[in-house]
Amino acid sequence: MPTFTIISCALGVLYNDAVPVLVDSDPVTWCIDVGQIEAKITDRTRAIMPVHIYGHPVDMDPVRDLAEKYDLRVIEDAAEAHGAEYLTHRGREDERWVRAGSLGDLSTFSFNANKLITTGEGGMVLTNDPAVADHLRTLRNLSYRTDRRFWHTELGYNFRMTNLQAAVGLGQVERIEQIVERKRWMGAAYTERLKGIPGLKLPIERPWARYVYWMYAVELEQAAGLDASQFAQNLQEREVQTRPFFIGMHAQPVLRDRGLFEGEEYPVADKISRQGLYLPSGMALSESQLDQVCEAVREVLT
Numbered sequence: 001m002p003t004f005t006i007i008s009c010a011l012g013v014l015y016n017d018a019v020p021v022l023v024d025s026d027p028v029t030w031c032i033d034v035g036q037i038e039a040k041i042t043d044r045t046r047a048i049m050p051v052h053i054y055g056h057p058v059d060m061d062p063v064r065d066l067a068e069k070y071d072l073r074v075i076e077d078a079a080e081a082h083g084a085e086y087l088t089h090r091g092r093e094d095e096r097w098v099r100a101g102s103l104g105d106l107s108t109f110s111f112n113a114n115k116l117i118t119t120g121e122g123g124m125v126l127t128n129d130p131a132v133a134d135h136l137r138t139l140r141n142l143s144y145r146t147d148r149r150f151w152h153t154e155l156g157y158n159f160r161m162t163n164l165q166a167a168v169g170l171g172q173v174e175r176i177e178q179i180v181e182r183k184r185w186m187g188a189a190y191t192e193r194l195k196g197i198p199g200l201k202l203p204i205e206r207p208w209a210r211y212v213y214w215m216y217a218v219e220l221e222q223a224a225g226l227d228a229s230q231f232a233q234n235l236q237e238r239e240v241q242t243r244p245f246f247i248g249m250h251a252q253p254v255l256r257d258r259g260l261f262e263g264e265e266y267p268v269a270d271k272i273s274r275q276g277l278y279l280p281s282g283m284a285l286s287e288s289q290l291d292q293v294c295e296a297v298r299e300v301l302t
């Protein structure tokens with residue numbers, strides 16, 4: 001799994017008595033550096049967990065190839081990437097755009113309040129494997145068995161979603177195209193207005209990716225002369241709120257206290273954590289607010 005992600009990814013591993021093994025980030029997309037995954041695979045590896053960071057898809061074909069080569073499962077975390085697309089099988093006859101969430105053996109989505117589709121809290125797991133789907137339904141519901149009521153042979157959870165929440169989510173699924181269009185408009189509008197500001201690295205959309213800009217994230221180059229926390233403070237003084245980037249799993253006290261990641265180094269993740277932040281990116285952001293944000297960014301950096 002990438003070190004640069006939310007702690008939820010590592011918790012999922014640890015709650016299942018498995019050991020998270022980390023990979024550094026791609027300096028362009030901020031997603032897992034797929035070129036560094038193979039070196040981390042051992043005979044104890046069971047799965048690869050790519051995470052589509054901030055709504056930009058991971059380059060999934062090489063991940064799937066590795067999974068096939070080493071007989072691993074792919075757990076695709078699409079929590080931040082509802083509606084994002086990936087050009088699979090590039091240069092082959094069956095090249096095609098596919099949605100994030102269709103590329104893992106299991107794919108997960110979050111419907112937390114800040115996501116593209118939200119049910120307040122909650123989420124979804126997708127799989128094409130009927131046996132896995134059955135198992136997930138059982139785990140979600142306290143591992144009740146169908147053959148004998150109140151008889152349990154596995155530790156389960158109450159991960160049930162209420163019907164009310166599901167209805168709220170389904171209403172949004174009907175307008176997913178509009179939601180994605182709005183987010184892609186926001187991404188293009190920010191890039192158009194912010195390009196050329198010295199020291200400011202804007203998000204890049206790879207030709208094989210359709211970014212949904214869950215968050216419009218930027219990174220300050222060392223040449224900018226300030227780090228993200230100083231930048232955030234300067235923007236806050238101009239009434240623009242921002243949020244910091246993730247902090248790598250390798251730096252998390254709760255994980256290090258368990259003896260994990262001793263002596264390991266993830267320089268790209270460390271750098272982007274220090275130099276990155278995201279700008280206001282909500283669905284309700286108006287064009288004039290976006291203009292105001294860009295003006296503040298320009299004022300601070302030029």
Ligand SMILES: Cc1ncc(COP(=O)(O)O)c(C=O)c1O
Nearest residue numbers: 006008079080110111112122123
């Ligand atoms: C990449 C990623 N994975 C997992 C999660 C966890 O989702 P939830 O908050 O719905 O448990 C989030 C965000 O909250 C996320 O951004």
